[in-house]
Amino acid sequence: MSTRATVLEAWANRAVAETVDGRLVAFHFPRRLERPLPGDEILLNERDELDELLPRRNRFGRGDNRGQFRPIAANLDQTLIVIAAEPAPSPDLLHRYLAASRICGIEPIIVLNKTDLPTPSQAPFDELEGLIELGYSVIRTCCTHASGIDGLAERLEGRTSLIAGQSGVGKTSLVNALIPELDRQTGALSQVTGKGRHTTTSARLCHLPEDSGWLVDTPGVWEYGLWQMTPRELLRGFPEFLEASDGCRFRDCSHQHEPGCGVRAAVEAGVIPDFRYRAWLRLLDEQARLSRS
Numbered sequence: 001m002s003t004r005a006t007v008l009e010a011w012a013n014r015a016v017a018e019t020v021d022g023r024l025v026a027f028h029f030p031r032r033l034e035r036p037l038p039g040d041e042i043l044l045n046e047r048d049e050l051d052e053l054l055p056r057r058n059r060f061g062r063g064d065n066r067g068q069f070r071p072i073a074a075n076l077d078q079t080l081i082v083i084a085a086e087p088a089p090s091p092d093l094l095h096r097y098l099a100a101s102r103i104c105g106i107e108p109i110i111v112l113n114k115t116d117l118p119t120p121s122q123a124p125f126d127e128l129e130g131l132i133e134l135g136y137s138v139i140r141t142c143c144t145h146a147s148g149i150d151g152l153a154e155r156l157e158g159r160t161s162l163i164a165g166q167s168g169v170g171k172t173s174l175v176n177a178l179i180p181e182l183d184r185q186t187g188a189l190s191q192v193t194g195k196g197r198h199t200t201t202s203a204r205l206c207h208l209p210e211d212s213g214w215l216v217d218t219p220g221v222w223e224y225g226l227w228q229m230t231p232r233e234l235l236r237g238f239p240e241f242l243e244a245s246d247g248c249r250f251r252d253c254s255h256q257h258e259p260g261c262g263v264r265a266a267v268e269a270g271v272i273p274d275f276r277y278r279a280w281l282r283l284l285d286e287q288a289r290l291s292r293s
């Protein structure tokens with residue numbers, strides 16, 4: 001008899017999962033099995049050992065310093081990309097996150113936190129209107145005055161979301177506002193792992209109040225990098241280009257120099273904002289550097 005469980009947190013060779021009947025189980029896993037990720041569905045045997053990792057819908061991850069894909073969590077419905085006026089996002093951080101989500105097949109939602117601070121008139125803040133026109137959702141929140149939290153909570157209902165962003169943008173404050181009883185969940189987790197205190201050095205799947213969904217909290221990062229991929233894969237991160245590329249004269253159009261390029265025509269017509277085209281060119285350039293190094 002096997003028990004179905006959801007992985008909450010995983011390290012090099014051990015993890016914690018919650019069974020369907022709400023029991024927390026810590027287990028080691030054999031190296032022959034792929035490392036489970038927060039959000040993974042698994043089967044445990046009667047000795048509470050990992051029997052099987054069930055097929056995943058998707059994985060979200062990042063590139064490591066060698067450009068390899070490093071998975072963070074699995075089976076997600078959406079990513080919450082948190083940005084704030086302070087600390088100001090590094091250039092292209094938001095575009096990388098948005099592209100990564102789309103490439104992983106996950107809908108990104110932009111969360112502009114710290115709306116009590118003046119918004120600088122620079123990228124990416126002055127690009128948000130353009131992104132909304134392209135169909136991206138932007139939710140504005142302020143943890144200091146607890147505003148926008150209900151609207152954000154509504155978007156999380158019944159879903160599994162991952163929250164990510166630069167260190168200091170207020171991820172922890174948002175998670176605490178969304179999950180008032182986070183301490184209890186953290187305490188229960190520490191008990192089964194035997195770890196005294198919990199530090200957010202790894203991604204962790206948490207329950208939203210009243211079982212209204214799941215949230216993957218991730219450690220803050222200074223920089224978020226993409227992994228090495230082909231130009232075709234990168235294009236999937238810019239879905240608005242895909243439609244326009246149907247109009248390209250050449251099937252293998254690079255959308256850079258060729259005559260009759262549907263993407264460049266859409267940029268010139270203002271259908272694709274110029275800032276998106278330039279961001280894509282910069283990420284393409286980054287990819288060329290990744291593959292050389």
Ligand SMILES: Nc1nc2c(ncn2[C@@H]2O[C@H](COP(=O)(O)OP(=O)(O)OP(=O)(O)O)[C@@H](O)[C@H]2O)c(=O)[nH]1
Pocket residue numbers: 113114115116117141142143144145165166167168169170171172173174219220221
């Ligand atoms: N003005 C303002 N400050 C905020 C807001 N939300 C969070 N902060 C402050 O921003 C700082 C960083 O907040 P955290 O919640 O620790 O940010 P974090 O993204 O979790 O940072 P890491 O733990 O490094 O990943 C703290 O001093 C918070 O009090 C907000 O809406 N407005």
Ligand SMILES: [Zn+2]
Pocket residue numbers: 245248249253254255256258260261262263264
């Ligand atoms: Zn083209």
